[in-house]
Amino acid sequence: MESASKRSKISAAETTGVALPPDVVEEILMRVPARSLYCLREVCRSWRSIVSDPSFVKAHAALHPPFILTLDGAGDHIEMVDLSGNVVKQIDVPAAVEEGMLPAQPGPLYLFRTINCNRVRVVDPDAGAISALPVDDLDPPVGQWMGHWPQPCYTLFRDFSTGHRKVLRIATLDGHGRRRFEQLCHVLTLDGGNDGKQRRWRPAPSPPVCITTDTGVAGVIVQCFVCFLPDKIFPNFVADHRPRDARTADLLKSVALFDLKTKDWRPATIRGPSAIDTGTGKCRLKLVKLSNMLVMMHCDSKRPIVDLWFAVDLEAGLWVNKHSVMRELLVPYNNMCLYGNTKLLMELVDGRIVFSYLVTWNWPEEPHWITKIYDPSTKICMDVPQCGVRGILGVYHA
DSSP: OOOHHHHHHHHHHHHHOOOOOHHHHHHHHHTSOHHHHHHHTTTOHHHHHHHHSHHHHHHHHHHSOEEEEEEETTTTEEEEEOTTSOEEEEEEOOSSOOBOOOOOOSSOOEEEEETTEEEEEEEETTTTEEEEOOOOTTSOOTTOOOTTSOOOEEEEEEOTTTOOEEEEEEEEEOOTTOSBOEEEEEEEEOSSSSTTSOOOOEEEOOOSSOBOOOTTOOOEEETTEEEEOBOSSOTTSBOOOSOOOHHHHHHHTOBEEEETTTTEEOSSOBOOOTTOOTTSSOEEEEEEEETTEEEEEEEETTSSEEEEEEEEETTTTEEEEEEEEEHHHHOOSTTOOHHHHEEEEEEOTTSOEEEEEEEEOOTTSOOEEEEEEEETTTTEEEEEOOSSEEEEEEEEEO
C-alpha cells in the first residue's frame, strides 16, 4: 500500500508538473514524428522555442526524412520512395477493394483512384491497409469515364473535437439544364464514431461560393481550415461567360474556408494577392501547402514565370511572393491543367522545393509522372529517379 507521503508526491507532480532539463525535452521532441511536431508547438512557449529553432529543424529533418507515396505499375501497388528514388515500402492494391473500417492507427491516410476505376480508395501506409469509400448518387458511376465535367472532390481531415479521421466531399450539380448550379457537401467518418454501423455520408453546409472541383483538386488544410478556390467558370453558381467586373475578378483569386472546428463555412472569402490579374483570360491558380503555410500558385501563359504567393496571415489576407519559378520548369506544356497535372509536394529545410508533374495525360494513354527538386538559389532542377509512376498520392513523414 502506498504511503501518504508517496501519494502526496505523486499528487504534487500531477498538479504542478515536472520541469525536465531543456536538453532532455529537446531529445524527446527530436524523436517525435514530423507530422505530430507542428501540433506540439502549441503546448507551451519553451516547446515552441525548441521546435522553431533552425538547428533543431535541420537535425529533426535529418532523422525523419520525407518520402513520396506513388501509385505504380498498372496501379496495382503503392510505393513509398525516398528523394533518391529508393523504394522503402510497397503496398499491394487489390483489384477489388471492399468498404470497411481501417485499423485505428495514429498515422496519416491518403486518398487515391486507380487507373481503370474512379472509385475513391483510402490507404493507411502504417498499417498497409486499403479501403474504399462508400458510394451514393452523388458519386460518379464506378468505372465510367466522366470526361472533363467537374467530379466530386474529397478532402481528408482530422476532427478537432474527437480526433476521428474524416472525409469532406463536395459535389457539383448542373441544375438539369438550368444556368444555375448547386454544390452539396457531406462528411464521412472513417474510423470510430459509427458504433459499428455502416459508414454513410452525412450532410454538411454548402459553400458560400461555387468552389473548384476539377479533377485532381482537393482542399488544402492549413491551421484549422480547409481552403478552396472559387470556380473560374461559375463562381457565383451561375454560368455566365460575359466579361468579368472587378468584383468577380477579385472573387476568383479569393479563398473559401471550411472551418474544421465549427464544421461550417466562413461566410466571406479571404482576399487573395492584389498583384494577381485574373482578367487576362490565361490566368491559372492553384492552392498548395508548403512549410505549413497556404501557397497560391499563379501561372499565366502570357508570363514566363510562376509565382508562389505565401499567406503569411491567412485570415487577414496578407500574401508574400516568396518564389518566382520559370514556367517551363513547373508547367512545361502550355495546355497542361495546373489543377491536376502539377503538384508542389514539399519545401525542404534548405529551401529546395519538391514537385511533380504529369508527362503524358492524353486519354487513353496511361499517365506518367516525374518528380524533380528545384533549388531557388541556383534556379536548377534535379530529377528524382523513378520508374512507372502512375500517380502521386502525397508526402509521408516518418
